[in-house]
Each structure stands twice: as structure tokens, then as C-alpha cells.
Amino acid sequence: MSSEKSYLRSHAYHHLLLISFVTLIIIVVPLALNVSSLDGREVWGDVTEDLICAPDQNGCSALNLNEHYCERIVWSRFLRTPYNAMSNMAFVISSMITLSTVSLHYRWMDHQRPRVPPQNHLQRCDLLNKMYALLLAVGGLGSFVCHSAITYFSAQLDRAGIWMILTPVLAMTLLRWVPMTYGEAKGSCFYHGWIVFWYVLLPGGLSAFHLIDPTNALATPLLYIGIPIIVGGCISLAAVRFCLGKCGYIRETQSNYKLAAAAIVTAGVGFLFQVPERVGACDAGSGLVWKLTHAYWHILISLACFFNHRFCFFERLYVPDFGEKAGINASDRDSDQDSDNSLEMRKVDMEEENSAALSVKNIDVII
Structure with a gap:
């Protein structure tokens, strides 16, 4: 037992060092580019009305060219709004920690004697976790480009990235309703089909819609209506499954609902901070710390995604003894x-x- 703990502890240290090294790079490199002689106009383009507005958009001159989400724009810098841009690195860090957590848990399962069987679909199919981490990082990088460039095209990358983050969360919530026996019977065909639809086709299609036809009349309503529906649907599905399990209508699971509550609370506070005007952060007397509510939104949503994955990944959809076959x-x-x-x-x-x-x-x- 002591040798097993030392083995897992050594791998945990290796993961910690790797994550720290990558985090240092993704923070230092953009900041170094920002303070270097690199001009933002050479990277992202010159400041024109067409740069940040649609070519056929009316009233473009009324748009505030000095601030973006209450943060002052420095058009000559690589990071034109550095706080809102760098806060998106939280999504990349969250994705790395997610992959590390999954990897260490698989090692722990493999070194138990008898071996611990998978307790849910995420533990049975590792590709689900890898695709989730990948889309989380891609969504964060899209928002990073948006707040670094502040162009019309970069704004569409930000919108497209929202679907990269939300659809996998909905997919994991729905997967909790699928019996483990069904996944065992269908095998890899079921999981690969699930990944293709929920992790490739759906987020890819919605993202492509914003990139190809951003001036479509449905583009903005799709976000304003789709996001609350997805978030509300995830919360409702989790609550209904909990109630049905307690009442005995379906098999009850062993779940850490504190993680689910943490995900819901952080997502709710993050949504409140998304638009600084919503909390009066853009008032003239507001200090810099209060004006950066949009940056806090990025960090809080990345935390909500991390909590949600931990809740789903460590859940026990059925409770066999270690070493026994599933279903006993x-x-x-x-x-x-x-x-x-x-x-x-x-x-x-x-x-x-x-x-x-x-x-x-x-x-x-x-x-």
C-alpha cells in the first residue's frame, strides 16, 4: 500500500510540475509580447470602424472606441484589453487539471487489487474526457483572441467558443441518464457516436454558423436564448434525477452534490458578472477591480466547468464491490x-x- 501511494504521489508531482510549466508559458509569453515593441496594429489591424463593426451595421460611430467591457483599450498593444484577455487562460488551465485528474484516477484504478471497475461512462471511455478538455481550451482561446484583437471577426470567435464550452456540459449531464448496461452492450460504437454528435457535429455546426453568417438575424437570439436553455436544462436534469433516485423510481447514485452546487453557484455569479453594466461596474466612480467583472466571468465559468466535470467523473452510477463484474x-x-x-x-x-x-x-x- 505504501509503495502504491508513493507511486501515485510521484506521478501527481510530475503532473503538477508540467501544469505549472505550461501555465507559466501561456501567461509569460502573451505578457511579454504585450510589453515588447510589437504593435497591435501590425498583428490585429488598424483601428477603423469596419474593424469592429459589421460592414452594413448602422450607427457604428456611436460605438465606444475607448473601452471594451469596461476595460480601457490600448490599440497599440498586442493585448488590447489585457485583463479580459488573460483571464481566459483559466479555461486552458482548467482543461489541463481535468486531464491530470483523469489520468491519475485511471492509474489508481489500475493499481488496485482487485482492479476497480469503471463507475460511470466517463470512467469507461477516456476519449469523452479528452474531448471535453480540448473543447474547453479551444473555447477559452477563442475568447482570448476576441479580447486581444477587439475586431469584428474576433468577436465571432468568442461567440463560437461559447458553444465549444456549453455543448459538452450538456452532453455529460445527459449521459448520466444512460444506463451503464447500455454502454456495456453497445461498446465503443455508442461512445464514438456520442462523441461525434455532441463533441464534434453540434458545437462545430453552431460555431460555423456564427463564423460563416454572423449577420444572420438568428445569430444573437440563438445565444441569448440557447445559453439559458442549456444551463437551465442541465440544472433541471440533475435535480430531476436526484429526486427520482430518492423516491426510488430509478436507481440512486452515489454523487457528491456539493460539486454540483458549486458548479451552479459559480455559473450563476459568473452570469451576473458577464455584462459589467448589469452590476453597475461601468459607472464613473468604479475602481479598476470592480470594472473587471467580465474577467471574473471567465474565471468563474472555467471553475464551473471544472466542478461539473468532477461531479460527473467521480459519480458512481452503480455500486459494485471492487473486482466484481458490473451489474451484481x-x-x-x-x-x-x-x-x-x-x-x-x-x-x-x-x-x-x-x-x-x-x-x-x-x-x-x-x-
Whole structure:
């Protein structure tokens, strides 16, 4: 046991060093480019009305060219709004920690004797976790480009990135409703089909819609209506499953609902901070710390995604003993134990009968 703990601890240290190194790079490099002689106009383009507005948009001159989400724009810098841009690195860091958590848990499962079986779909199919982490990082990088460039095209990357983050969250919530036995019966075909639809086609299609036809009349309403529906749907699905399990209508799971509550609270506070005007952060008397509510939104949403993944990944959809095959419940184990005990008792009785018969036979021979 001590050797196993030291083995896992050494891998945890390696992961920590790797994550720290990558985090240092993704923070230092953009900041170094920002303070270097690199001009933002050379990277993202010159400041024109067409740069940040649609070519056919009316009233473009009324747009504030000095601030973006209440943060002052420095058009000559690589990071034109550095705080809102760099806060998106939280999504990349969250994706790395997610991959590290999954990897360490798989090592722990493999080194248990007997081996611990997968407790849910995310533990059964590692590709689900990798695709989730990838889309989380891609969504964060899209928002990073948006707040660094502040151009019309970069704004569409930000909008497209929202679907990269939201659709996998909905996919994980729906996957909790799929019985483990169904995943076992269908095997990799089910999981690969699930990934293709929820992690490739759906987010890719919605993102392409914003990039190809951003002036479409449905583009903005799709975000304003779709985001609350997805978030509300995830919360409702989790609450309904919890209630049905408590009432005995479906099999109850072993879940850490504190993580689910943490995800809901952080997402709710983040949504409140998304638009600084919503909390009066753009008022003239507001300090810099209060004006950066949009940056806090990025960090809070990345935390909500991390909490949600931990909630789903460590959930036990069924509760077999370690080393047993999936689907064997407690009553089956008790009946199997009773059968084993009965078989052992019958074996003892047969040995006693044979011994008695042998004794009688010996007496007959003596007589």
C-alpha cells in the first residue's frame, strides 16, 4: 500500500510540475509580447470602424472606441484589453487539471487489487474526457483572441467558443441518464457516436454558423436564448434525477452534490458578472477591480466547468464491490455467499457420511 501511494504521489508531482510549466508559458509569453515593441496594429489591424463593426451595421460611430467591457483599450498593444484577455487562460488551465485528474484516477484504478471497475461512462471511455478538455481550451482561446484583437471577426470567435464550452456540459449531464448496461452492450460504437454528435457535429455546426453568417438575424437570439436553455436544462436534469433516485423510481447514485452546487453557484455569479453594466461596474466612480467583472466571468465559468466535470467523473452510477463484474448487486452477492456456504456444508456432510460408511465396512470385514 505504501509503495502504491508513493507511486501515485510521484506521478501527481510530475503532473503538477508540467501544469505549472505550461501555465507559466501561456501567461509569460502573451505578457511579454504585450510589453515588447510589437504593435497591435501590425498583428490585429488598424483601428477603423469596419474593424469592429459589421460592414452594413448602422450607427457604428456611436460605438465606444475607448473601452471594451469596461476595460480601457490600448490599440497599440498586442493585448488590447489585457485583463479580459488573460483571464481566459483559466479555461486552458482548467482543461489541463481535468486531464491530470483523469489520468491519475485511471492509474489508481489500475493499481488496485482487485482492479476497480469503471463507475460511470466517463470512467469507461477516456476519449469523452479528452474531448471535453480540448473543447474547453479551444473555447477559452477563442475568447482570448476576441479580447486581444477587439475586431469584428474576433468577436465571432468568442461567440463560437461559447458553444465549444456549453455543448459538452450538456452532453455529460445527459449521459448520466444512460444506463451503464447500455454502454456495456453497445461498446465503443455508442461512445464514438456520442462523441461525434455532441463533441464534434453540434458545437462545430453552431460555431460555423456564427463564423460563416454572423449577420444572420438568428445569430444573437440563438445565444441569448440557447445559453439559458442549456444551463437551465442541465440544472433541471440533475435535480430531476436526484429526486427520482430518492423516491426510488430509478436507481440512486452515489454523487457528491456539493460539486454540483458549486458548479451552479459559480455559473450563476459568473452570469451576473458577464455584462459589467448589469452590476453597475461601468459607472464613473468604479475602481479598476470592480470594472473587471467580465474577467471574473471567465474565471468563474472555467471553475464551473471544472466542478461539473468532477461531479460527473467521480459519480458512481452503480455500486459494485471492487473486482466484481458490473451489474451484481448486494442481494446477488448475499445469495451467492449463501450458496457457497450451503455447498460447503453439504460437502462436509458427504465427507462424514463417507467416513461412517467406511467404518461400517471395516467392522463387517472384522466380523
